[in-house]
Amino acid sequence: MSPKVRIALIHATTIAVDPIREALDRDWPACEAINILDDSLSPDRASAGMVSTDLTRRIRELAHYARSIGSQGILFTCSSFGSAIEQAAKELDVPVLKPNEAMFGDAIRAGGRTAMIYTFPPAREGMEEEFREEAARLGSGAEIDSVFVPGAIEAIRAGDAQTHNRLVAEAAAQLKGYASVVLAHFSTARAIEAVRAVTPVPVHSSPEAAVKKLKAILA
Numbered sequence: 001m002s003p004k005v006r007i008a009l010i011h012a013t014t015i016a017v018d019p020i021r022e023a024l025d026r027d028w029p030a031c032e033a034i035n036i037l038d039d040s041l042s043p044d045r046a047s048a049g050m051v052s053t054d055l056t057r058r059i060r061e062l063a064h065y066a067r068s069i070g071s072q073g074i075l076f077t078c079s080s081f082g083s084a085i086e087q088a089a090k091e092l093d094v095p096v097l098k099p100n101e102a103m104f105g106d107a108i109r110a111g112g113r114t115a116m117i118y119t120f121p122p123a124r125e126g127m128e129e130e131f132r133e134e135a136a137r138l139g140s141g142a143e144i145d146s147v148f149v150p151g152a153i154e155a156i157r158a159g160d161a162q163t164h165n166r167l168v169a170e171a172a173a174q175l176k177g178y179a180s181v182v183l184a185h186f187s188t189a190r191a192i193e194a195v196r197a198v199t200p201v202p203v204h205s206s207p208e209a210a211v212k213k214l215k216a217i218l219a
Contacts, residue, residue, distance in 0.1 A: 004032040005073065005218050008066030012041035012078035015156050016186035020077055023189070023207035028215045036066055045080045046122050056084040063088035063096055073218050075099070075210055077186045079123040082130050095217050100127060102209035103182055104134045108142040110202060112179025116146045117171055117195070119153040119164075119188055127184060145178075147171055156187055169194035172203075180204060 009020055017035060024033050038058070045055060059081050066074045074096045076085050082098050089096035107114045114131070118124055124146050131144045149171045155163040168191035172181060181203045183189055189205035196203045 004030060006032045006034060006069075006071050007214060007218075008034050008036055008069070008071035008074045010062050010066060010074065010076045010078075011035065011037045011039070012045070012076075012081070013039055013187070015153075016077040019186045019189040019205075020075070020207045020210070023205075023211045027208070027211045028219070030219075031215075034066070034069065034071065036062060038062065042078060042080070042120075045078075046120075049122070051081055051083050051126070055081065056087060059084035060088045060091065063092060067092050067094060073097070073214050075214060077207075079118075079127055079185050079206070080120065082126045095214065097210055097214060098130065099186060099210065100130060100182075100184070100206050101134060102213035103204045103206045104131050105138065105213075106204050106209050107131075107180045107182050107202075108135050108138050108140045110180045111140065111142055113177065114142060114144045115172075115175045115178040115181045116144055116184050117149060117168055117181065117188065118146055118184035119149050119156075119168070120185055121148065123184060124148070142179075146184075147175065153185075153187065156190070161190055165191040165194040169198050173198040175199060182206075 072094055077099055079099045085098045135142045149167050152164045152167040172195040180201055183205045186207055189207045192205045
């Protein structure tokens with residue numbers, strides 16, 4: 001029997017853990033997923049207002065640790081550290097994925113305008129920049145608009161998934177004229193079925209897309 005592919009999942013918040021584990025259990029149960037959590041990263045990112053030198057160092061150190069334990073692929077699950085993850089990826093000899101790159105690629109290939117539903121304000125600017133960079137790389141004129149859902153992340157942090165999903169779906173139901181919808185964070189992915197129920201356009205989530213991309217690279 002071939003050894004399992006070891007994937008390191010690096011989390012900055014506990015609310016990202018369940019959505020990616022569910023995606024892996026469903027779409028790639030044969031991999032060995034290892035959780036690495038530093039839940040000081042998310043509040044420190046919010047306080048800093050930027051991806052600081054210190055935060056970049058910490059992200060790089062986490063990636064190097066993940067590689068040191070034999071990980072053949074690394075997936076970050078927090079959407080607020082794009083530039084630091086890119087730097088870490090350049091230093092390692094295994095695939096290192098940002099949370100949303102696969103999801104953005106799927107939406108961009110569909111063309112047109114994408115609506116991004118987000119719940120964590122510090123992530124918005126960096127994610128929009130990543131979307132535009134990926135669109136340029138793919139030679140696409142796809143565009144993105146961001147839609148903030150107040151109260152949703154507070155609900156999920158309090159363990160109230162029902163309220164979180166309802167708020168996200170209510171925001172999605174108001175969207176008109178978009179070719180696709182993306183759910184910005186791993187934590188938001190738990191609302192995907194509620195969102196798909198209220199919009200006729202394709203809805204993409206980061207865990208689903210990231211697992212598909214990693215599996216294609218490594219399986």
